[in-house]
Amino acid sequence: MCEAFHHITMGLREFILEYFQGFWDYETPKVMVVKNTTLGVIYRSVQFLVITYFIWYVFISQKAYQESETRPESSVYTLMKGSAVHGDDILDTVEYARPSEGGDVISTILRREFTYNQMQGTCAEYFKVPNANCTKDSDCVEGEVDFNGHGRRTGRCVQYYNYTFKTCEIQTWCPIEEHAVVREPPLVEAVNFTVFIRNSIHFPKFKVLRGNVKDASNKREMQKFLQKCSYHEEKEPYCPNFRLSYIAEQARENFTELCRTGGVIGVFINWNCNLDLDPSHCKPKYSFRRLDLRKDLANSGYYYRFAKYYNKDGVESRTLIKAYGMRLDIIVHGHAGKFSPIPTIISTVTAMTSVGICTIICDWIMLTFIDKNEVYSERKFDEVIKEPTEPISTELSFINSYGSNHSDLSDGVPL
Secondary structure (H helix, E strand, C coil), X not given: CHHHHHHHHHHHHHHHHHHHHHHCCCCCCCCCCCCCHHHHHHHHHHHHHHHHHHHHHHHHHCCCCEEEEXXXXXXXXXXXXXXXXXXXXXXXXHHHEECCEECCEEEEEEEEEEEEEEEEEEEECCCCCCCCEECCHHHCCCCCECCCCCCEEEEEEEECCCCCCEEEEEEEEECCHHHHCEECCCCHHHHHCEEEEEEEEEECCCCEEEECCCCCCCHHHHHHHHHXXXXXXXXXXXXXXXXXXXXXXXXXXXXXXXHHHCEEEEEEEEEEEECCCCHHHCCEEEEEEECCCCCCCCCCCCEEEEEEEEEECCEEEEEEEEEXXXXXXXXXXXXXXXXXXXXXXXXXXXXXXXXXXHHHHHHHHHHHCCCCHHHHHHHHCCCCCCCCCHHHXXXXXXXXXXXXXXXXXXXXXXX
């Protein structure tokens, strides 16, 4: 066992020594010309593809010769425009826009549900609230608040309005919404409403400021243009007025369905600017996409509640309004690039270095698949070992020669 351990130790020592000595070896490429047409065609073809790819991807597609800026400063201002006849009422911006003017988020009401004449008091809880149904007072815990319900329980079990069953009584705004709600028809005229979106973007690195509104010689011409124009990608790319019907269409949404459930639409403004050209070529590109959960899910859509308060016979009352609408989230992205020598040099060196992959591929093919690959391998890899110097070998030869030829003289020489 000791002998086996000794052999293992010696083998490990030799391995470490060999690795340590090999670590200090120097490797240098060897130029070998291979007269093989097939290999030459493969080499030039791969070389051409690699160079073409880098020219197209790095310099044309990605514009790697440019210094870029991806965090611009942006400002957004929104305003809803339009009016609608709804029954006997005329609805203006104050009625259907929330807020009437805002920043990167604005919404418009498309359908409303009213609960009139609510007052603080006690009434029966909605029967679909968990544990709201009861048969006796002991089923209702006094002072308990169910956050899925509408108020605080009084401890009484009462008849659910004009129905035969009973639910727990609560202290809240009565009557509750689910029992007394009045649903209003959709505001179909909202399809012609417009939203004004003014966006300015600043690239501080390049000191470039751009806006999405067309430049005009004076204020009067500007106002005249904004009153009449409607955005069109080709005809009016600098008009900031967008019809809600156009936004819904571009987001591939049915406007009638949006009136029923509401929805959140993202308005994406993309500024992709090549500042090697004149800044006037820096134009916004708009895209639209539905952001909330899809309409076939139970919790999809967009709605919110608010109330209008008033005094009725000296008692504070309110009208609760549940509003379904289209909410617009304006999201701005910006990227600007301009020629700079430093990224150009880095990209060029990277492209030239990557051409070395052609040699690796062809070497692998040559040493693996082509005939006479063993001959190529012997010619490609050489190991140079340091030989003993010539003077030492000459001196040893002389001593050996002298000793053999003059051995008879050593007997007469005193030591």
